[in-house]
Amino acid sequence: MIRRTWFAAAALALAAAPFQAQAGIVIDYASGFSGACGSGLTCVGDTSVNGSALRLTPAGIGQAGAGYSTTAITLGAGATFSTSFQFQLTQPGGIAPADGITFVLAQGTSGLGGAGGGMGYQGVGNSVAIEFDTYWNNFDPNSNHVGVDSNGSLSSSIWASPYGVTNCDFGSNSYLADGCMSNGKVWSAFINYDGTTQKLNVSVQQQGMALVQLITDYSIDIASILGTTDAHVGFTAATGSGLENHDILSWQLANDTSIVGPGTVPEPADLALLSLAGVAALWAGRRRRS
Structure with missing residues (x-):
């Protein structure tokens, strides 16, 4: 009975392991951004710290801002990285909720691109961005999508809509729906x-809903686009005639693939290390009980 219970506990420990912080983390704002601007992050344009959140733009017309690492971050082999962050978009106004945020890796330190539909990213060269777009410009597929951009262009090479929801605007208050x-x-x-x-790979999860993977095994040579594996990383956002608060609530980045979403499987090498650590801890506990 003891042996069966021990193996059951080991299985539970391994299942919980992907939720734990990993050693490869090189940026850690898991507790918020108090004091981050000017100390670790360069905040430009309309970006500032609001409470403990990094407010990329307030909900005003024609805003643009960025917050990115002041020093270049050394990524893993071939620009390997993993990151997780929480964001919240509030107080939409104007013609529609707009325009959204990008997570960006860039060779240089200019950090801030075009406003409005440029999302604070347009024109930033030697860069790769993941956009979280909330407004339907003429170059967009819809008003609610996540896409992959490069070299300051917002014409996404691949995109997907969270939970299949594509229409999020003020008509019938559709922007309030789950999935927007x-x-x-x-x-x-x-x-x-x-x-x-x-x-x-890119996944998202709305509060109270299941994790969904939007982009799976998309082939892209990030190191070649950046021209380096030392990148300034961070976020951009903008508003135009439509607006909203663009807040980043927390953020971690690792120079390996150890940060994974809940319910996903870590890389085989990470899983092996986690397995050994979990079994060792359980074995030590069993010896103490004996």
Whole structure:
């Protein structure tokens, strides 16, 4: 009976392991951004710290801002990285909720691109961005999508809509629906890139809903686009005639693939290490009980 219970506990420990912080973390704002601007992050344009959140833009017309690492972060082999962050988009106004945020890796330190539909990213060269877009410009597929951009262009090479929801605007208050990124709820994003295989994965999770993987094993050579594996990383956002608060609530980034979303499977090497650690801890506990 003891042996069966011990193996059951081991299985539970391994299942819980992907939720734990990993050693590869090189940026850690898990507790918020108090004091971050000017100390670790360069905040430009309309970006500032609001409470413990990094407010990329307030809900005003024609705002643009960015917050990115002041020093370049050394990524893993072939620009390997993984990151997770929480964001919240509130107080939409103007013609529609707009325009959204990007998570960006860039070679340089200019950090801030075009306003409005440029999302604070347009024109930033030698860069790769994951956009979380809440407004339907003429170059967009719809008003609620996540896409992959490069070299300052907002014409996404691949995109998908969270939970299949594509229409999020003021008509019939559709922006308040579950699955709309501008609905004011807390969203979590998980981005994982293996520079060895050159595969990118992006998942999101709305507060109170299941995790969904939007982009799976997308082939992209990030190191070649950046021209380096030392990147300034962070976020941009903008408003135009439509607006909203763009807040990042927390953020972690690792220079390996150890940050994974809930319910996903870590890389085989990480899983092996976690397995050994879990079994060792349980064995030590069993000896103490004996």
